[in-house]
Amino acid sequence: MHKTRDIEVVHAAVANILCPHKVVVSDSEPLSADALLHHAALPNVALIYLYYGTEVRVDVSQLGFFLLEFPLSGKATTYCGSDTVVFGPGGAVVAGPYQQFRTDWAVDCSKLLIKIESNALENYLSTLLGRRQIRALDFDLKIDMTAESSSALAMIVRWILQELEQRGSLLNTAPLAGEQYQRMLMWALLHSQPNNYSRELAAREAIQIPHYVSRVERYIQEHYREAISLEQLVELCNVSERTLLEGFKRYHDVSPMKLLKLTRLDYVHLALKEADPAHHNVTDIALAGGFSQLGKFSTEYKERFGESPSDTLKG
Numbered sequence: 234m235h236k237t238r239d240i241e242v243v244h245a246a247v248a249n250i251l252c253p254h255k256v257v258v259s260d261s262e263p264l265s266a267d268a269l270l271h272h273a274a275l276p277n278v279a280l281i282y283l284y285y286g287t288e289v290r291v292d293v294s295q296l297g298f299f300l301l302e303f304p305l306s307g308k309a310t311t312y313c314g315s316d317t318v319v320f321g322p323g324g325a326v327v328a329g330p331y332q333q334f335r336t337d338w339a340v341d342c343s344k345l346l347i348k349i350e351s352n353a354l355e356n357y358l359s360t361l362l363g364r365r366q367i368r369a370l371d372f373d374l375k376i377d378m379t380a381e382s383s384s385a386l387a388m389i390v391r392w393i394l395q396e397l398e399q400r401g402s403l404l405n406t407a408p409l410a411g412e413q414y415q416r417m418l419m420w421a422l423l424h425s426q427p428n429n430y431s432r433e434l435a436a437r438e439a440i441q442i443p444h445y446v447s448r449v450e451r452y453i454q455e456h457y458r459e460a461i462s463l464e465q466l467v468e469l470c471n472v473s474e475r476t477l478l479e480g481f482k483r484y485h486d487v488s489p490m491k492l493l494k495l496t497r498l499d500y501v502h503l504a505l506k507e508a509d510p511a512h513h514n515v516t517d518i519a520l521a522g523g524f525s526q527l528g529k530f531s532t533e534y535k536e537r538f539g540e541s542p543s544d545t546l547k548g
Contacts, residue, residue, distance in 0.1 A: 259288035277353035307342030337520035
């Protein structure tokens with residue numbers, strides 16, 4: 234928890250958690266009250282409570298990630314691309330990674346900010362669609378948190394906050410628990426907030442996906458780092474190999490083992506982008522992602538992402 238009246242201290246801390254940005258205070262006086270900053274992190278999600286205590290304007294040329302803003306008190310005005318939203322408690326916004334972003338804070342404004350890594354959200358979208366996305370994910374900016382359609386998102390945000398407040402929280406001690414909460418948050422955002430994939434997601438949800446396909450999907454998402462065979466997956470869902478393969482072909486257009494490989498590749502891609510090349514290497518990250526044949530991995534990685542793993546690591 235940071236508590237200070239030095240705007241530069243707050244600016245530096247927020248930049249370290251989120252991204253470089255410009256802060257303009259309404260006047261040259263010290264903050265009228267102690268600014269507060271509290272930060273907690275899941276694997277690909279950061280949660281930040283922020284209060285400046287004075288009127289502030291924040292400018293970012295491009296976020297580079299998805300940002301949700303939830304005012305807990307006071308008013309804010311957010312500009313993203315050509316859209317503008319004035320909102321307070323009961324409202325929220327979700328800004329995308331590719332547009333210019335600006336937000337004005339009233340003197341009494343405090344916010345919960347949720348940063349979601351764009352690769353993580355877009356890879357999860359691809360998993361839900363059963364294919365790679367072909368267009369950049371784009372949400373409507375304004376979220377009405379009082380609407381029935383936003384109830385799942387509101388509930389999950391409350392769950393995460395309550396869990397993080399517990400001293401012995403599993404989110405701080407068990408990485409798998411953090412991944413599960415993170416996945417629920419991304420699912421709720423994608424299904425509750427209108428976006429350019431909403432129709433396709435709704436159509437897919439309307440299809441009755443066989444229980445054995447869903448079970449294998451979940452197992453792969455949770456255990457992709459481990460050695461997994463087709464025989465294991467068949468035994469897991471208690472159907473014949475032919476039934477499992479036909480189900481995946483129909484609903485995913487790929488085999489279970491191909492979905493496993495794509496999931497591993499997406500994990501390694503994200504890990505390489507976030508890793509510091511001075512302290513990490515491709516081999517260790519690939520092995521942690523479930524790959525054992527490194528030559529084959531490099532070929533498949535380049536086919537999927539258009540560059541070598543080492544190029545991704547170098548940035």
